Amino acid sequence: MNPPASTPLIEARQLVKRFGDFTAVGGINIEVRPGESFGFLGPNGAGKSSTMRMIGCVSPPTSGDLNIFGLDATRHGKQIRGRMGVVPQLDQLDEQLTVQDNLIVYGRYFDIPRAECKRRAQELLEFVQLTDRADSKIEPLSGGMKRRVSIARSLINEPDLLLLDEPTTGLDPQARHVLWDRLYRLKQQGVTLVLTTHYMDEAEQLCDRLVVMDGGRIVAEGSPNELIREHSPREVLELRYPAGTNEEHAFEVEGIGHRQEALPDRILIYADDGEVALKEVHARGSIPESVLVRRSSLEDVFLKLTGRSLVD
């Protein structure tokens, strides 16, 4: 039974995960409400996956409190896992088994009777649009199909909470859209989704609320729109100048808009109104090679908060 809607489905207080001297998660607070779709954003090494593993009850927290379904994650892992579905970052399907057998075998881990597993497998394969591949082995399937099998498999126990670790990493745009559509439907059915991603468009598509993590800490929290509003002016003016001349042109446009950023290939001007900013650029006699006015995106927020240096 779900706790009453006011009780959070996941509640973390001062959650810490250390591996030896390394602090992967440095004391975070999270609340996920039933039916919500919640995202962890962050560069590689931000602590997203460590957090997900703690929520998945396969990694005990070093300190702090973690309650899921109102149960203590350290003591009731088995029970909690029984009501949860997990889609791991890399597909962990049994390549030697058929699509359908993968689902049935997995359902048995939850002690669901075999006949019932079979019935649900059929339903789920229909849901992920793979009915015609039910008897195919996993190996010849495309990346997007395998991902959909993973999702179907994670739903075999009819979970209240679905954890997805980078659900669409490595998929082509078509496959991503199919997947998003399926996840959206699950959300509509009331399944609580918790996902990690480093795709901003994915976060905007799927998440009601998200936290941006960096270096094991939460650096921002809110709905995608809130975050954009809070951390970035409404529009972005992108100016391109001939290669290698960015610096001198940056000088020309200095002071326009709220904030500026000179990238190797272009200058970004964050402003409430991109057109107005552009007029001022022209008024100063600066002539870019090309110009683009666009709305601020979550990506701008993300890069502002977590920096542009490459994390490997």
Place this chain on the structure above:
Amino acid sequence: MSTPAAIRSWEAHFTQYRSVWKTNVMGSFVQPLLYLLGMGLGVGALVDDSGRSDALLDGLTYFQFLAPGLLATTAMMIAANEAMWPVLGGFKWWKKFHSEAATPLTPNEIAGGVALWQITKSCIAVVGVATVLALFPDTRSWGLLLAIVFGTLTGAAFAAPISAWSATRDGDYSFPTINRFVITPLFLFGGAFYPISQLPDWMEPIAIATPLWHGVELCRNAVYDRLEFWPTVGHLAYLVTLAVVGWVMAARSFNRRLTL
């Protein structure tokens, strides 16, 4: 009605086996048959004609002497290999154990499923060999049924400690070495092909210390109804201890590796 967790984990192994059983049966059935015919008949003719075999082989023909030993050696080889790549791969390559750990199954139950499967795999192999033995009047006896149990136990005594080792590994470099320097020497020197009294004096205690010899003795004595109480208890205790200690250690490694 709920099924014990380790059995539900075992089902996954079994489902997978169903898709590859034909090649597997080749290994556990045809190979011993070839040994039996090749060695049993060929070498057997030499040995039996030497006139010394009665004393050395306790009144058995060489064919009779050799055949039950193959129950134990086959179990050993099948179980040992089942405890190497499949165990390491479950952690490292296919992440099978990790995906089980995301369900209500605990690491102990996952390890239990592996152990049950290794017992099953040994048993299938031993039954295959026993079927071959039942084809020949010289080796056909009710004792074969008991020998199936002993052979399976021999497999367990190998599978368990090797699983404990594999579950701590990060690569498969050591596995060919185990096959080359443990399994193959035991196969040759463990008392299946000749009585270990034929070995040089210094090698005999080594052979006795290895689990295979105990398994071979149990199987052979079971088939010819020559089991004596205390030696049998000793052999069984040795094999059971290896299996239990091995799997306890393996389960510990499963816990360590699946609880990040």
